[in-house]
Amino acid sequence: MQRVLKSIGAVPGFRASGMACGIKPEGRKDLALIVSENPATAAGVFTKNKIQSPSVKVTRSNLAKARTVRAVVVVSGNANACTGPRGLEDCRVIVRRLGKELGVPPQEILMASTGIIGVPLPREKIIGAVPQLVRRLSGGGLMRAAQAIRTTDLTTKTARVEYTQGKRKIIIGGMAKGSGMIHPNMATMLAFIQTNAAIDSAALRIALKQAVDGSFNRITVDGDCSTNDSVICLAGGGAASPRIACTGKSSKEFRAFGDALNEVCRILARKIVEDGEGATKFITVRVEGAKSARAARQAAFSVATSNLVKTAVFGEDPNWGRIICAVGNAGVSLRPDRVDISMGAIPLVRNGAPVPETSPKQLKKVMRKKSILIRIGLNLGREQAEVYTCDLSYDYVRINAEYSS
Amino acid sequence: MQRVLKSIGAVPGFRASGMACGIKPEGRKDLALIVSENPATAAGVFTKNKIQSPSVKVTRSNLAKARTVRAVVVVSGNANACTGPRGLEDCRVIVRRLGKELGVPPQEILMASTGIIGVPLPREKIIGAVPQLVRRLSGGGLMRAAQAIRTTDLTTKTARVEYTQGKRKIIIGGMAKGSGMIHPNMATMLAFIQTNAAIDSAALRIALKQAVDGSFNRITVDGDCSTNDSVICLAGGGAASPRIACTGKSSKEFRAFGDALNEVCRILARKIVEDGEGATKFITVRVEGAKSARAARQAAFSVATSNLVKTAVFGEDPNWGRIICAVGNAGVSLRPDRVDISMGAIPLVRNGAPVPETSPKQLKKVMRKKSILIRIGLNLGREQAEVYTCDLSYDYVRINAEYSS
Numbered sequence: 162m163q164r165v166l167k168s169i170g171a172v173p174g175f176r177a178s179g180m181a182c183g184i185k186p187e188g189r190k191d192l193a194l195i196v197s198e199n200p201a202t203a204a205g206v207f208t209k210n211k212i213q214s215p216s217v218k219v220t221r222s223n224l225a226k227a228r229t230v231r232a233v234v235v236v237s238g239n240a241n242a243c244t245g246p247r248g249l250e251d252c253r254v255i256v257r258r259l260g261k262e263l264g265v266p267p268q269e270i271l272m273a274s275t276g277i278i279g280v281p282l283p284r285e286k287i288i289g290a291v292p293q294l295v296r297r298l299s300g301g302g303l304m305r306a307a308q309a310i311r312t313t314d315l316t317t318k319t320a321r322v323e324y325t326q327g328k329r330k331i332i333i334g335g336m337a338k339g340s341g342m343i344h345p346n347m348a349t350m351l352a353f354i355q356t357n358a359a360i361d362s363a364a365l366r367i368a369l370k371q372a373v374d375g376s377f378n379r380i381t382v383d384g385d386c387s388t389n390d391s392v393i394c395l396a397g398g399g400a401a402s403p404r405i406a407c408t409g410k411s412s413k414e415f416r417a418f419g420d421a422l423n424e425v426c427r428i429l430a431r432k433i434v435e436d437g438e439g440a441t442k443f444i445t446v447r448v449e450g451a452k453s454a455r456a457a458r459q460a461a462f463s464v465a466t467s468n469l470v471k472t473a474v475f476g477e478d479p480n481w482g483r484i485i486c487a488v489g490n491a492g493v494s495l496r497p498d499r500v501d502i503s504m505g506a507i508p509l510v511r512n513g514a515p516v517p518e519t520s521p522k523q524l525k526k527v528m529r530k531k532s533i534l535i536r537i538g539l540n541l542g543r544e545q546a547e548v549y550t551c552d553l554s555y556d557y558v559r560i561n562a563e564y565s566s
Numbered sequence: 567m568q569r570v571l572k573s574i575g576a577v578p579g580f581r582a583s584g585m586a587c588g589i590k591p592e593g594r595k596d597l598a599l600i601v602s603e604n605p606a607t608a609a610g611v612f613t614k615n616k617i618q619s620p621s622v623k624v625t626r627s628n629l630a631k632a633r634t635v636r637a638v639v640v641v642s643g644n645a646n647a648c649t650g651p652r653g654l655e656d657c658r659v660i661v662r663r664l665g666k667e668l669g670v671p672p673q674e675i676l677m678a679s680t681g682i683i684g685v686p687l688p689r690e691k692i693i694g695a696v697p698q699l700v701r702r703l704s705g706g707g708l709m710r711a712a713q714a715i716r717t718t719d720l721t722t723k724t725a726r727v728e729y730t731q732g733k734r735k736i737i738i739g740g741m742a743k744g745s746g747m748i749h750p751n752m753a754t755m756l757a758f759i760q761t762n763a764a765i766d767s768a769a770l771r772i773a774l775k776q777a778v779d780g781s782f783n784r785i786t787v788d789g790d791c792s793t794n795d796s797v798i799c800l801a802g803g804g805a806a807s808p809r810i811a812c813t814g815k816s817s818k819e820f821r822a823f824g825d826a827l828n829e830v831c832r833i834l835a836r837k838i839v840e841d842g843e844g845a846t847k848f849i850t851v852r853v854e855g856a857k858s859a860r861a862a863r864q865a866a867f868s869v870a871t872s873n874l875v876k877t878a879v880f881g882e883d884p885n886w887g888r889i890i891c892a893v894g895n896a897g898v899s900l901r902p903d904r905v906d907i908s909m910g911a912i913p914l915v916r917n918g919a920p921v922p923e924t925s926p927k928q929l930k931k932v933m934r935k936k937s938i939l940i941r942i943g944l945n946l947g948r949e950q951a952e953v954y955t956c957d958l959s960y961d962y963v964r965i966n967a968e969y970s971s
Binding site for chain 2: 209210211212213240242243244245277278279280387388468469472473475476478481482485486488489490491492493495497498500510512513514515553554555557558559561562563
């Protein structure tokens with residue numbers, strides 16, 4: 162039985178802290194640290210952008226080399242991307258200093274960063290803050306870490322799922338940041354997930370990849386991917402025996418863990434879309450009856466990334482012409498005379514032509530809601546996919562035209 | 567020697583008319599007819615959207631069957647898309663009635679339409695207007711036809727190129743409509759080109775395809791393709807002997823014709839971007855030093871379709887972080903430490919890192935201009951590509967949120 166909580170709380174075996182070291186103006190928190198008491202198994206999923214921050218490189222390299230991980234440090238306000246050769250050096254110096262303070266090898270520390278591109282990290286400020294960052298670590302510190310990783314976010318995004326395995330209580334707690342630039346492969350998006358489960362690295366990698374595919378890779382705000390996106394999961398093993406193994410992929414234990422991890426990721430992804438820059442509405446695009454899962458997903462993304470559909474939803478206009486047009490542009494097999502479209506429960510299009518009996522009054526009511534469901538039936542097969550996005554508003558333009566490089 | 571004129575004027579061998587038949591409100595012109603005095607060779611390029619208007623289907627089918635074409639009729643204000651089986655029947659009835667009035671076989675008449683989706687054509691209004699539409703045909707009517715094909719366009723878009731071949735003057739005149747939804751494969755975009763050249767169907771097809779690839783397929787306003795996009799070229803043959811033949815693909819005559827056709831299409835494409843919905847700036851994205859022409863084009867489109875780049879340009883912010891991010895997302899080979907970016911003549915990024923000596927004052931001046939050139943050097947090869955787009959403004963959101971389905 163899963164128990165879903167909106168707030169991260171404490172995760173046994175983990176301590177965390179979040180503080181301001183002077184990267185962001187006005188003393189806002191900009192440095193976060195998460196530490197596992199025991200050597201943790203770890204997995205990560207990273208941006209597909211060809212331009213990657215040195216933080217991502219260091220983390221990927223450490224994940225590949227080290228068998229276990231002890232800490233994740235996050236810098237927010239500076240992405241440390243496109244900073245030339247010194248970017249990588251800055252990461253290494255910070256991780257080494259932190260390793261010394263924590264008494265752990267530097268290759269067991271992962272790093273993430275987010276914020277402005279092309280400006281070197283204020284290394285000395287970060288180095289200077291390390292002793293205090295470590296001193297402030299506490300079991301209740303995960304929420305402060307979640308606050309510290311925010312940039313243009315209006316909300317602090319955390320989630321927690323609990324379930325029991327035998328006699329033990331397994332806890333998975335996650336935090337995320339992201340609002341603009343969100344797209345599959347997780348643009349300007351960071352998420353850190355902690356669990357007291359004992360799980361193989363290999364099993365954890367599989368579970369995390371599946372969870373990210375069903376959550377962070379299903380959301381889009383404006384279609385761009387960033388240089389820094391990372392989802393990292395640490396399993397501290399505090400709830401050991403039996404250890405969840407890769408070979409038990411279909412085992413009850415693996416399934417229960419996977420389900421809980423999926424749920425944490427889904428909640429966080431949904432919170433990111435709800436916090437989309439300038440968003441006034443949450444849009445679910447569901448494509449059904451596709452020949453393949455891939456086609457369903459592609460069609461759903463084509464609709465969810467269409468500026469014309471997104472502005473129409475902002476204007477509360479049930480413009481199915483733009484929706485069917487976006488479906489036609491998806492590059493997937495299509496029989497135009499079989500396409501059905503409905504807005505929530507109200508049918509708009511049947512067999513590719515408008516439904517004459519649609520009530521404009523009911524439709525207006527549906528379009529006024531905060532949460533809009535666009536359902537598209539291709540009637541070609543049995544596969545389906547859901548993608549989440551938000552509308553495109555005046556505020557999106559304002560926020561992104563005013564944000565200075 | 568090419569002579570380029572901004573206005574279409576008259577093209578020998580062609581008559582045209584444009585009038586209002588009551589599809590659009592307020593008596594705006596909504597019906598256009600272009601007729602060739604002689605049987606014309608013809609070629610067309612059409613939308614890649616899987617949902618296609620019956621007008622497109624009728625035109626494609628007539629182009630495939632008939633050896634020559636005599637007329638093009640255009641309905642504006644109603645796209646006749648997603649109207650069920652009656653959509654095709656409406657087209658056939660209109661084309662038949664028009665054929666009778668003109669005294670030509672219906673399969674020698676092409677049709678295009680643009681406007682609202684999902685509403686049946688007001689067939690009787692169109693049929694009723696046919697006699698007057700034909701009566702009003704005149705050599706000077708091409709400009710009236712160009713006015714009649716507009717929908718949300720703020721400008722009437724025409725172009726004319728003249729050159730001499732032997733002792734004969736060849737004239738190519740074109741008209742286009744389109745502002746929102748513009749993307750490669752020509753979303754909600756129509757163009758009709760008339761020439762007095764004598765040219766093989768096969769040669770005309772090759773020349774038109776090349777011209778469209780270098781013009782209409784290089785522009786993007788918001789990334790959506792429509793159900794109705796068509797570019798149609800009629801060659802009336804009035805300037806016969808020697809006939810330009812497909813076998814003479816590399817001949818002087820074919821090259822001269824191709825160059826002139828390219829120029830007409832480029833002028834029309836540029837006018838469409840300048841008229842982009844809510845556009846305040848014209849943006850050229852030029853990618854140089856790519857390994858292949860395809861990679862150059864892909865990278866340029868990734869930048870030109872990025873909402874983050876487009877809003878930054880609207881805000882006059884030289885945000886190269888968003889540009890390099892979009893390049894990294896293009897899915898093409900990239901060496902991050904080789905990427906150069908400049909804004910007009912001002913270098914911003916060299917070898918993947920910011921150029922320290924960039925003058926903020928000069929940069930501000932460049933960003934204030936109406937026409938912005940973003941140059942990206944990949945330094946991996948010798949191929950390049952240019953793509954044209956416009957910024958993303960408050961007015962884009964307003965126009966598209968208020969436009970009712």
